[in-house]
Amino acid sequence: MRKFTISIFIILLLVIGGVLFGPGFIDWNKYKGDITEQVYAQTGRALDIEGDLHLRILPVPSFSAANVRFANDPKSSEKTMISLDELGVKVAVFPLLSGRLRVDEVVLRKPIIRVEKFADGSGNWNFSPVENAQKGTSNSTVAKEDTGLQGGGQDTTENDFLADIVLDHFRIIDGTIHYSDAKTDLDEMFEGINVEIAAKSLVGPFSLGGDLLLRGQRTEIELDIGQFADDGATAINAGVRLPDSEAKLRFNGLVSRHVNSTSYRGKFEGDGSDLGSLISELFDVDVATSADSDFELSAELEGNLNKLSVNDIVVRVGAQKVSGAVDVGLKGGVDISMDLSSPRVNLDDILTVENSVQRKLSPKTKNTSNEGDPVTGNSKAGSDQEQTQLSASSWPVFSPEVSLKAQIRIDDIIYNQRIVRGFALQSRLENGLFEIQNLSAQLPSGSQIALAANYQNQTVNGQLNARTEDLRGLLTWLDVAVPEVPNDRFRRLDSKVRFSLKPEQVVLNPVSVTLDVTHLDGAATIALRDRLGVGARVVIDRVDLDAYLIEKDKGQPVEVNDNAGVSNGSAPIDEMKAQDQKTPVGNNETQSILGKLDANLDITLGEVVYQGVPLRGVKLDATLQQGNLQIRNASLDNIEGSSFALSGAIKGIEAEAPDFDTTIIAKVVDLPKLLQLAKQDQINGLPDLGSIEVSGNVKGTKDNLAVDLLGAALGGSYQAKGAIQPGTNSLYQGLIVIDHPDAAKLVKRINPEASINPRWGRVSAKSMVTASPEVIELYELDGTIANTAIQGSVVANLADAKPKVTANLMTGTLDLSSLLPKSAAGGASGGASGGGSSVSAGLNRRWSQENLDLSALSSLNAEISLISDAVRSDALTIENVQAKATLQDAMLTLSQFSGTAYGGGVTATGNVDGRDQLIVDMDISAQNIDSGSLLRDMADFKRVSGPVSVQGKVKTAGRSEADLVQQLNGNGQISGVLTAKVKTKEVVGGALLGVLGSKLKGIQGVGDATTTLLQSFAGHPAQMKGTYTIHNGVLVTNDLRVDGNRTSVFTAATVDLPAWLIESQSDLFREGEDPTKPYLTVHLKGDLDKPNPRVKGQFLQSNKSNTINQLLGGELPSDETPETQTGATGAETTGESGKQTSEPVVDDKKAKKKKAKELLKGLFKELGG
Incomplete structure (x- = not known):
């Protein structure tokens, strides 16, 4: 028996030992697959246990698992829903023996739990088991049968079981809960969770205590819940403490x-x-x-x-x-x-x-850089659209099942040391319609605000009224910077706005605002999209900008102090430069607002006053779309009588070089005043242009503009059609057209001091022009001035210090009397000296003593080539003119001047030096000039014809016209063939004198002289030759000879050009007579254009011929003694030294002598004398 007992005991010990110690020898990792399969079958998600599994009975029943991962919903961007470093469970042994379950400890170490709500409303906590529907149906049927069999006893049994479970310690160590809601864009993180939970049973009571990090702040939490009762009360006590x-x-x-x-x-x-x-x-x-x-x-x-x-x-x-x-x-x-x-x-x-x-x-966003944290390392970038546009899904939608009535009243609200009175809010929500029936308050500075609005179906409609008598005070109270304006401005504000807001747009219509004395009416629509769209209509009655300028700033241009580095009314220059350096080129934040929106604008300003000048009728009607500006009308009706209008398109307005295609219309009445208003420097020498009108098209970019403009100014019209390239050497290239009805008036308007010629008449010109900073070229020039056509090309080189002009011109007839400016006559008067002297007798007042303006010669260099149909000066015309001249450093060199005048050739070469004074050195030649035409045009003398040639050299110097005449020197020769023209009546007159001479011995010599002249030169060619010299303005010839038919005429003359006097003597000798005694002598003396003639000679030495001389008013023959003269009666008279006088002449003889004198003068007049 004893042995049996011992044997049984040993067997029991072995069994008990096997039960207690056997699980420790089992490799539980082999069962991971079974566990994960069961979890997957129940949830539809994978469970991954990376660490080891342990199960022990002694000394305390326990279970542990390491590195556990539970998969997340496939819709989530995160793969893991729950992860933890360690899970541990300990169970008390002895309560199990009595049929109760007591958990001593549950530990979750570093758990990370993600709770997500997706945009469709579902969450990652919803699981989808993989069991088939049939199995699910069978289980449901069995469950129903079990339920029917057990009845209500099951609940009681289940509750009894939960009541027998005791949880002593449930600990979470360093946990994290991450909650996100994609629909509301809510994202919260609860970190550092350290919590301990105790429960006497799973039906209560419960106790919880611990702390966590909420938005970075340590938060302590406590929660006590009494035991759940089916019929009774359960106490709940909760507390949260934030130590900071x-x-x-x-x-x-x-x-x-x-x-x-x-x-x-x-x-x-x-x-x-x-x-x-x-x-x-x-x-x-x-x-x-x-x-x-x-x-x-x-x-x-x-x-x-x-x-x-x-x-x-x-x-x-x-x-x-x-x-x-x-x-x-x-x-x-x-x-x-x-x-x-x-x-x-x-x-x-x-x-x-x-x-x-x-x-x-x-x-x-805050934890993006924390790459080591498996939870916070995640980031979610938002699109630009989410940042700039109101999301329609973010607007609340009120359920018809929710209604609200709210009323809030606050008598006084003290803010910023001022009182807001009578704040009231009344609102209502009913059938999905939310209404703010009244939101009103009386703000400081006599201000009032009232709002009424409603919201339904993502649309807000309402009206805002605001009024204040002291806007400055209101802004100051709200800590809003008040603009620097005079103290009486920014005071009164009265506004009323009706609005409608939707996720895609904002509508303001109508808008009525009165600021001080300025009233605005309008409406606006703002499209809320990636690229904002604005449609606005604004009408402003009047804005007085002067009233908003501080007195010290009125009319004050911004000046820069080089020492202080600060500009008037501006920030320090160094700060501005630093700001510019901080701003990267092309940054979206610094881009123009024009590049970020589309707009359709219609803005009208009735009147704007600036610097005392009213700008009336300001209008802008334009559309901005995708960076392209379409201007239907941008205009200013009146600014000091001027007006401007612009229309067209500007593409790529935000680009570095926008593309223009615009039409402009402008009328400027007072350009200097507009420049003053624009604070532009006055242009020195700018003439009074009067009214200016410009219209046309401007097309291209700022670096290459094509212009086609028509203008009117100074009484004329103008056109420019070409290209402007400011950034290159070609500033302008194209056509220029000028047309003015009166060139003289045009020049006077431009320069009132300029000399003009009233005969210029209409000036019209068109030319292709190429202009650069260094060269201006006119080619294909075609113009008319003073009825003279001008064609050719002109090039002005501006690169050097002194401009150089190269001109190749072809003209019609150049009428110098019509082209050259008229200068005022002036000079000095002086007496005339006797003939024969090379010294001037004085200066005639026809010559001006005003200094010549030589600045034109020194202002530029030039090369000029001229081909002209003719050059005309008064009656002198030179045809087929070809000329070449060079102007270099005030030295004009005439290398070629040729033409034809009166049937002959005319040439001239020489120099004109204008550096200090005007110095002229010219060689002049005229060959085979028709003397008849020349004398007819120059002196209205028609009695001589035939070719004449003149060659000569002239020099002069001086600073005035008078100096040039007085310093005129030179020499030359003259030759030709002259033929005198005689009329029939002159031949008859000569014959009559011969008849009278045979009857009247007193006029017999006159008849002989007349006959001699007619026979010698009338109709007979006469050879002429001679030389001349010019000294100090006095021309002298002593050898001028004309050889006629059996007669010769020798002339000696002195022409005093400064004094405008002439004194000459012409002696006629007949062949075969005494060569020392001229048959006829003619003296000319007096003004160059109206000399007094006197006649004497052998023809008067016949019998008593002195009577004829006296009748003609002439003098005694040169060979007679001046002391003794023969009177008209033949009586001898003595001079003053002889103290003798002739006897008195009776009255009837005086009357006869007077009649004879008149008769003879009449005869000589008919003869052309």
Whole structure:
């Protein structure tokens, strides 16, 4: 027996030992596959146990697993839903012997749990078992059968089982819970979770305590829940403490369960020493509180499944308190009624806002750089569209089953040391329509604001009214910078705006705003998309900009102080440069607003006053789309009588070189005044242009513009059609056309001091022009001035210090009397000296003593080639002119001048030096000139014809016209063949004198002289030759000879050009007579253009011929003694020295002598004498 007993005991020990120690010798890792398969079958997701599995019975039953991973929903971007480093479970042994399960400890080490809600509303906690539907149906049937058999006893048995399970310690060490909601873009991270949970049974009571990191702040939590009762009350006590803000939140209450109802009640309480710190921690904003900002809050909660009442709501911050009640009906929907009020809220005592910029950074963004954290290393980038456009899905949609009535009243709100009175908010939500029936308040500075709006189906409609009598004070109260304007501006504001807001657009219509005395009416539509779209119509009646300028700034141009480095009214220059260096080129933040939106604008300003000048009728009607600006009308109707209008297209307005295609129309009445208004420097020498009109097309880019412009100014019209290239050497290339009805008036308008010629008449010219900074070229020039056609080309080289002009011109007839400017006559008068002297007798007043303007010769260099049909000066015309001249450093060299005049050739070469004074050195030649035409045109003398040739050299110097005449020197020779023309009546007159001479001995000599002249030169060619010299303006010839038919005429003459006098003697000798005694002598003396003639000679030495001389008014023959003269009666007379006089002549003889004198003068006049 003893042996049997021992044997049984040994067997029991072995069995017990096997049970207790056997599991320790089993490799449980072989069963990982079975476990993961069962999990996958129940959840549809994979379970991965990377570490070892352990199961022990002694000394304490325990189970552990390491590195466990549970897969996430396939819709998630994260592969793992739950991961933990270690799972450990310990169970007490002895309670098992009595049929109870007591878990001593459950440990989750570093668990990471991701809870995600997807955009479709589903969550990653929804599992999809892989068991087939049939198996699922069978299990359901069996379950129903079991339920029917066991009845209500099953619940009782299950509850009894849960009640027998004790959980002493459930610990979470360094856990993390990551919650995200893709629909609301909510992302929260709870980190550093260290929690210990204890439960006497799985049906309560429970206790929880621990802490965690909430938005970076350490948060302590406590939770006590009583035992769940099927019929009775369960107590709930919860608390949260935030040590950093010294804030505590508590809830004490209970939940009662009865057969047909569930109710709850409790009290919520909270307090803290710093509300600002609490808000900063919970809502992630920078807020600092004042000293008196401790807070308390409390409310009584009571309700059931159909109703919730929050009564005795009290919120106190410092000395401020808000009270009220909220009722929520839960039957058949949600019906909320809210009524809150406060006599005074002093925000200055509650919060001091240091930085109102909310740092709305999600944990994803904040932890992007933490690559070592398997949870926080994830980031989700938002699109630009989500940042710039209101998402339609983010707009709330109110269920028709939710209704709300809210009323909030605050008598006084103190903010920024000012009082806001009568704040009231009344709102309602019903059938999905949310209404703000009234939101109003009386703001400081006599300001009022009122808002009424409604929201439904993602659309907000409403109206905002705002009014103030002191806008400056209101802005100052709100800490908004007030523009630097005079103190009486930015005062009165009255505005009314109706608006409509949708996810895709904002509509403001109508808009009515009055600021001070300026009124604005309009409407606007803003499309909220990736590229903003704006449509606006604005009408402004009048804006007085001068009234908004501080007195010191009116009319003050911005000046730069080189020493201080600061410009008037601007930031320091170094700071501006630094800012420019910080701003990268092409940065989206610095791009023009024009490149970020599309717009359709219609803006009208009735009047704008600037610097006392009204700008009336300002208009802009344009469309901006994809960076292209289409201008239908941009105009200014009146600015000091001027007007401007622009239309067309500008492509790539944000590009470095936009493309223009515009039409401009401008009328400028007073250009200097406009330049002054634009603060542009006055252009020195700018003439009074009067009214200027410009119209045409401008096309291209700023570096290459094609222009086709028509203009009118100074009484003329102009055209420019070509290309402007400011960035290259070709500033302009194209056509220039000028047409003016009166060139003289045009020049006078441009330069009132300029000399003109009234006979210029109409000037018209067109030319192709190429202009660069260094060269201006006119080619294909075709113009007319003074009825003279001008063609050719002109090149002006501006590269050197002195411009050089090269001209090749072809002209019609150049009438110098019509082309050359008229100069005022002037000079000095002087007496005339006797003939024969080479010294001038004085200066005639016809010669001007005003200094000649030689600046034109020194202002430029030139090479000129001229081909002209003719050059005319008064009666002198030179045809087929060809000339070449060079002007270099004020030295004009005439290398060629040739032409034809009066049937002969004319040439001239020489130099004109204008460096100090005008110095002329010319060689002149005229060959075979028709003397008849020359004398007819120059002196209206028609009695001589035949070819004449003249050669000579002239030099002169001086600073005035008078100097040039007085310093004229030279020499030359003259030759030719002359033929005198005689009329029939002159032949008859000569015969008559011969007849009279045979009857009247007193006039016999006259008849002989007349006959001699007619026979010698009338109709007979006469050879002429001679030389001349010019000295100091006095021309002298002593050898001028004309050989006629058996006669010769020798002439000696002195022509005093400065004094405009002539004195000459011409002696006629007949062949075969005494060569020392001229048959006829003619003296000319007096003004060059009207000399006095005197006649004498042998023809008067016949019998008593002195009577004829006296009748003609002549003098005694030169061979007679001046002391003794023969009177008309033949009586002897003596001079003054002889003291003798002739006897008196009787009256009848005087009368006869007078009649004879008149008769003879008449005869000689008919003979051309």
